[in-house]
Amino acid sequence: MHFKKITRRTAIAGAAAAAALAGFSTGALAQKKYDTGATDKTIKIGHIVPYSGPVSAYGTIGKSIVAYFAKVNEEGGINGRKVEVLSLDDAYNPAKTVEVARKLVEQDEIFLLFAPLGTGQNTAIVKYMNAKKVPHLFLATGATRWGDYKNFPWTMGWQPTYQAEGKIYAEHILKNHPNAKIAILYQNDDFGKDNLKGVLDGLGDKVKTMVVSQLSYEVTDPTVDSQLTMLKGTGADVFVNLSTPKFAAMIIKKLPEIGWKPVHYLSSVSQSIQSVLTPAGLDNASGVITSVYLRDPNDPRFKDTKEVADYRAWIQKYYAAGNPGDSLNVIGYSSAQTLHKVLERAGDNLTRANVMKIAAGLDLQLPMLYPGINLKTAADDYYPIERMQPVRFNGKTYEPMGPVLGR
Structure with a gap:
């Protein structure tokens, strides 16, 4: 039987190669982390808005959010992943909001719940969302309670509070x-x-x-x-x-x-x-x-700006039935841009905890925010927009x- 003599040099080289190989495999595995609702190909987002009922006019926010991510997907998605938006109707009824939120989390297995509308509606689901540890992000309501990061760390508002x-x-x-x-x-x-x-x-x-x-x-x-x-x-x-x-x-x-x-x-x-x-x-x-806190697309002072031109081009192509002058569509567009930034920064670490960490460390100048107003958060500041003109x-x-x- 012939044994090859192993010198100190070859032993070191072999150990280094093995370590490099191990490091490569561990690194490859560590590069991508997913929670429910996120994969190599898609990110599944839930959204709740009254498409019917007494305030169905707010439904245009949902349509503008869907239209914004249609643009994102057509342009290649976020870090190569398509965003699937499940936008459901609760008719502005808190009991229905509970039912819809449970469906989105437990049956549809969303990654996060984005911009559900209404104070009473979000009050009805805030404990559930936090118990499930599913991000309850950028709520469409100005109630001050949505900045309570100590009691509800998975819930964050978006617009200025009342x-x-x-x-x-x-x-x-x-x-x-x-x-x-x-x-x-x-x-x-x-x-x-x-x-x-x-x-x-x-x-x-x-x-x-x-x-x-x-x-x-x-x-x-x-x-x-x-x-x-x-x-x-x-x-x-x-x-x-x-x-x-x-x-x-x-x-x-x-x-x-x-x-x-x-x-x-x-x-x-x-x-x-x-x-x-x-x-x-x-x-x-x-x-x-x-x-x-938002630019008015009809304001003569802004009509020739790139920000408004881009907004109008988007709504004309992806939501032709929408009224470009309706501030609700500006809200949908701008809040969706905020989520886009968060998911983009998450990269391949698409865990719910990482998304909340990123959401709590923003400093953004969104195009349709009024000049001089920014969006800023911190671990102890869950109020993204706090300035107004x-x-x-x-x-x-x-x-x-x-x-x-x-x-």
């Missing part, structure tokens, strides 16, 4: 109307109370001297005429109107009728020129102050008032 918005109005009032007598009307629900808290917190010690009255209304009230009469009677010269679109239109129309002409701050949920200000009368709405309606369009405000 409290952040309320603080911005307070900051603007303190700077521009330091001696104001403020009257506040708010909707008696989570939306209205959240917004109200922001205003009162923002005014700080000045609340006692500046706020002369705060009244609420119920969503079932036929009108708010009596509240407006009472608020006018206080002698207030600044009116903070924290109402939803139906009531906002009634209020804007009513104020001239009762001869009350305060400086008028309006909640951003009711800023639509088409659906709120026009029915109320554009002359009546002239001078109304609100706040924005105060704007005033001039009878035709909104004009900026001073600098961008907020954190």
